[in-house]
Amino acid sequence: xxxxxxxxxxRILERDNNAVLLLGDIGVYGFRDVLxxxxxxxxxxxxxxxxxxxxxxxxSMCGLIPIVHTIAPFLVERALEQIKxxxxxxxxxxxxxxxxxxxxxxxxxxxxxxxxxxxxLNEIPGIEIVVPGxxxxxxxxxxxxxxxxxxxxxxxxxxxxxxAHKVEFGKNIILREGRDIVIIAVGTVLQAVLDxxxxxxxxxxxxxxxxxxxxxxxxxFLKKKIVVVEPxxxxxxxxxxxxxSNDPICDITSIGVPNSFIDKxxxxxxxxxxxxxxxxxxxxxxxxxxxxxx
Amino acid sequence: MSYETIRKLKKTILRVSYTAKxxxxxxxxxxxxxxxxxxxxxxNLTADTxxxxxxxxxxxxxxxxxxxxxxxxxEKGFINKNQLMSFCSHDSILGGHLDKNKVxxxxxxTGSLGHGISISIGIALASKIKRQTNKVYVVVxxxxxxxxTFWESMLLGAHHKLDNLYCIVDxxxxxxxxxxxxxxxxxxxxFGWDVIVINGHSHDEIYNSLNYYSFGKPVAVIxxxxxxxxxxxxxxxxxxxxxxxxxxxxxxxxxxxx
Numbered sequence: 001x002x003x004x005x006x007x008x009x010x011r012i013l014e015r016d017n018n019a020v021l022l023l024g025d026i027g028v029y030g031f032r033d034v035l036x037x038x039x040x041x042x043x044x045x046x047x048x049x050x051x052x053x054x055x056x057x058x059x060s061m062c063g064l065i066p067i068v069h070t071i072a073p074f075l076v077e078r079a080l081e082q083i084k085x086x087x088x089x090x091x092x093x094x095x096x097x098x099x100x101x102x103x104x105x106x107x108x109x110x111x112x113x114x115x116x117x118x119x120x121l122n123e124i125p126g127i128e129i130v131v132p133g134x135x136x137x138x139x140x141x142x143x144x145x146x147x148x149x150x151x152x153x154x155x156x157x158x159x160x161x162x163x164a165h166k167v168e169f170g171k172n173i174i175l176r177e178g179r180d181i182v183i184i185a186v187g188t189v190l191q192a193v194l195d196x197x198x199x200x201x202x203x204x205x206x207x208x209x210x211x212x213x214x215x216x217x218x219x220x221f222l223k224k225k226i227v228v229v230e231p232x233x234x235x236x237x238x239x240x241x242x243x244x245s246n247d248p249i250c251d252i253t254s255i256g257v258p259n260s261f262i263d264k265x266x267x268x269x270x271x272x273x274x275x276x277x278x279x280x281x282x283x284x285x286x287x288x289x290x291x292x293x294x
Numbered sequence: 295m296s297y298e299t300i301r302k303l304k305k306t307i308l309r310v311s312y313t314a315k316x317x318x319x320x321x322x323x324x325x326x327x328x329x330x331x332x333x334x335x336x337x338n339l340t341a342d343t344x345x346x347x348x349x350x351x352x353x354x355x356x357x358x359x360x361x362x363x364x365x366x367x368x369e370k371g372f373i374n375k376n377q378l379m380s381f382c383s384h385d386s387i388l389g390g391h392l393d394k395n396k397v398x399x400x401x402x403x404t405g406s407l408g409h410g411i412s413i414s415i416g417i418a419l420a421s422k423i424k425r426q427t428n429k430v431y432v433v434v435x436x437x438x439x440x441x442x443t444f445w446e447s448m449l450l451g452a453h454h455k456l457d458n459l460y461c462i463v464d465x466x467x468x469x470x471x472x473x474x475x476x477x478x479x480x481x482x483x484x485f486g487w488d489v490i491v492i493n494g495h496s497h498d499e500i501y502n503s504l505n506y507y508s509f510g511k512p513v514a515v516i517x518x519x520x521x522x523x524x525x526x527x528x529x530x531x532x533x534x535x536x537x538x539x540x541x542x543x544x545x546x547x548x549x550x551x552x
Binding site: 020040041045046048050051052053054055056057058059060061062063064081082085086089090091 | 347394395401402403405406408409411412413414415416417418419420421422423424442443446447449450453
């Protein structure tokens, strides 16, 4: 997704004089051509994430469209108050694009992990949260939305689903319908979910916009068993469904990253396995849910 | 004449604070002269030009001094008297920290310290990107200079040669009880800013410092001020940081200003 991010933003900077790129000393090599072609609108701003977000709100006040990029924890967790106050409380538009996902930097340890990004940002009123599952989906979603005047978080990952879908900001896609449970798969976890449900008679809803969540797409399923599968801490999607629903929703559970520090290194696939987000573990949990087993 | 207006504004601020049972009087009185000179003689900004792309910007980074800002916005016709007198009441447009989306003339919703300075860097940079000539004035407190974002912004302002940016430090020594900031002028100069030290209650010194231009460099104005300036029992007294006057105190203070 990183190389797609470079391509997408390069094209936007070419055609939109209001777009301004701010790199937190990350992605500088990838964006080297942009940095040299647009020195007045593309900056390696430095390793000062809080001020970068504050600065981006100043740009936005003056009609420019900031695109801020660095590794997830340093933007979301370090600059959280600036995202809340300077961007969202002031109702300004900005694009916050991170890499690293939950544990793409598995080998670097918990300082570089950020499975809390979505649940943390989900609590900020007015923010939009986009979790693409494929580089082409990022391109679609970013182009649809980058200049909409709202602060939007884009969560890029090193991993990707096998196939891109035609996605629309704020809309879920029902990929298949079945008689048993309903699975809502978010972003990059879709591939593991599709592999996990082979041969099972289940509904799969694909979500790339966590906030605002497309409640209407799942309204017809609220009486069924629902499992949300998410590649980060559980479960902002359940929170958003409950906040939208006027009726009690009793039978909804989540499969996400467990709420504990990950004390192993290695690569993302190895971590997926120990946290239960590989397709085998997901299948096992889904079958138990279908059978109502603990 | 302008000092008479300051006395009048202080009386208004005291009355608003008494009515609201709220307000940061000490800080409001320490920055009142600075804000007054800005709105009266420096800013290319009036109530009629508040949405002009070419206007100058004033960001009150120390947002708790909102009473001073609100009183001047009323004096200059951005808001009306009733709005001012409703300060901090339930349906007022004026809270203890002013909201840019509610109050005409407020450019940024500040309150958490160390934010307005970074926002100002963004506005000044935006003006450069757009090849415009807006000037940006940001008022910070000395306590606020503890924040990491203040120093990050000092790096950014100098690096991006933001000579359209003026950072006025309200140096009312309220931070002395926490961290040693001196010698602040040396520190800011070392960060690449031009630094002017002034008496922050002298209107001519304020005006002259804000008319100083340094090619390729942002300007920091260290304004030596007195917290609670103009009211003897309030001057330098931390008890008046966030305290409203009783009826007796109000009467006494109004008399002192008359």
